[in-house]
Amino acid sequence: xxxxxxxxxxxxxxLIVSKRVTSVYTGPRLSISSGGGxxxxxYRPYALGDDFRAIDWKVYAxxxxxxxxxxxxxxxxxVHILVDNSASMDxxxxxxxxxxxxxxxxxxxxxxxxxxxxxxxxxxxxxxxxFSPRRGMNQLAAMVExxxxxxxxxxxxxxxxxxxxxxxxxxxxxxxxxxxFLISTEEIIETLPLFAKHDVKVVQVLDPVEKQLSMEGEFDxxxxxxxxxxxxxxxxxxxxxxxxxxxxxxxxxxxxxxxLGMHFYQFTSDMPVFDAFYQMLK
Numbered sequence: 001x002x003x004x005x006x007x008x009x010x011x012x013x014x015l016i017v018s019k020r021v022t023s024v025y026t027g028p029r030l031s032i033s034s035g036g037g038x039x040x041x042x043y044r045p046y047a048l049g050d051d052f053r054a055i056d057w058k059v060y061a062x063x064x065x066x067x068x069x070x071x072x073x074x075x076x077x078x079v080h081i082l083v084d085n086s087a088s089m090d091x092x093x094x095x096x097x098x099x100x101x102x103x104x105x106x107x108x109x110x111x112x113x114x115x116x117x118x119x120x121x122x123x124x125x126x127x128x129x130x131f132s133p134r135r136g137m138n139q140l141a142a143m144v145e146x147x148x149x150x151x152x153x154x155x156x157x158x159x160x161x162x163x164x165x166x167x168x169x170x171x172x173x174x175x176x177x178x179x180x181f182l183i184s185t186e187e188i189i190e191t192l193p194l195f196a197k198h199d200v201k202v203v204q205v206l207d208p209v210e211k212q213l214s215m216e217g218e219f220d221x222x223x224x225x226x227x228x229x230x231x232x233x234x235x236x237x238x239x240x241x242x243x244x245x246x247x248x249x250x251x252x253x254x255x256x257x258x259x260l261g262m263h264f265y266q267f268t269s270d271m272p273v274f275d276a277f278y279q280m281l282k
Contacts (some may be wrong), residue, residue, distance in 0.1 A: 001099060002106055002144050004271075010110050013274050028151070045066040077174055077199070078133055079112045079119040081105045082165065084179035086125035086156035087224040092207045092269050099179040100269040101154060101205045102147040106140070107277055108176050113140055120168075122159035123147070130168065155225045158181055159191045166194045178203040180210075185252040186204030192256055200262040201280060208268045211246070213239050 019196045046055055046066035054068040089098035105121060112119040113135070120133035121143050131142065145231045158179070169175075175195055181188060181204045190200070209215070232238075250266055257264040267276045 002102055002148055006103060006106075007110075007144075009274065010107055012113060013107075014114055037083045044070055061101065075170070077117070077172060078169075079117060080109060080165075080169065080173050080175045081108055081119060081121040082161075082175070082177045083121070083123050084120040084156060084158075085123040085150050085152045087153050088156065088180055089205075090152035090181055091210070091224065095154070095269050097180055097269050098150075098152045098208055098265070099159065100273060101203070102177050103273045104203060104205075104207075104276060104280075105176065106144060106147065107273070109140055109143055113137070116178045121167060122161075123150060123178045124158070124165075125152065125156060128161045128164055130165065158183055159187050162194055164189045169195075169198070172198055174199045176203065178205060180205055181249075181253060182210075185249055185256075188253055189256045192260055192262065195262075196260050198262070200257075202253065202257050202262055204253065204264070206266065206268050208270050211268050213242050 013130070028061070030116075036265075043059060044067065046052075046068050051068075055066055056069055059065070059067045062077075083098075083101050085098055089101065090096055092099070109119045109121060116135055118133040118135055119139065120131065121130055122130040123146070129146075131139075131146070133139075138254065156179070162177075175198050177200070181202075213234065216234050218231070221230045221232060222228070223230075250264075254264040263280075264275070265280055
């Protein structure tokens with residue numbers, strides 16, 4: 001549930017971020033250094049005072065010279081925020097994955113709003129609900145109302161939803177996709193290239209129980225989306241195998257993102273949400 005306390009904290013967070021960065025929002029992207037656009041323009045020699053993190057080490061390996069990439073500056077990019085509301089997101093004791101994902105989505109919408117940028121948001125599961133882009137508090141209020149009234153349900157049809165959503169993007173945009181991504185990696189890897197020309201953040205939200213599986217003994221497990229049931233015994237060996245499979249799953253998603261120039265983040269829903277924001281805005 002998104003409440004006024006969270007929105008008040010978000011306002012204070014925005015003030016802190018505004019003081020920390022040297023350039024706030026070229027379009028909807030927070031920039032900590034110059035050249036914060038996303039359209040590659042050219043290389044230039046590294047000069048004293050440049051951010052060493054901008055050095056292209058692949059060019060250095062070929063030439064033994066230090067170069068950094070330069071970018072064309074883009075303004076007035078729309079922000080697109082896509083939040084998974086399939087049944088698997090309705091999991092968590094203190095806070096559900098859906099509530100955590102919603103706060104991340106609202107946070108990005110708020111930052112866009114403060115710079116008078118248009119943002120558009122959608123929720124997806126069995127179906128996709130898309131809200132028209134506009135500026136102003138009315139859009140943010142509608143987003144909060146929708147997310148607070150939405151109960152996660154149904155299957156996650158990630159690929160179908162992304163194919164549908166791509167049709168409404170008419171220009172280079174910033175896209176934030178928030179989901180637990182507990183679907184086949186093949187589906188994810190096939191789908192992400194749809195947005196290869198955009199500035200994309202892929203955010204995986206897991207419950208601590210899903211991440212750690214910190215339990216042992218015999219359990220009846222139920223798939224929240226398909227309703228399939230399975231009785232199993234969780235042993236230390238099974239937990240170890242589970243950790244390996246989860247790490248492999250996330251690793252494949254991150255690798256696919258890296259190849260496409262996208263950013264991948266994984267958070268658990270017990271993490272302070274503003275810590276997650278700091279990581280994503282670095």
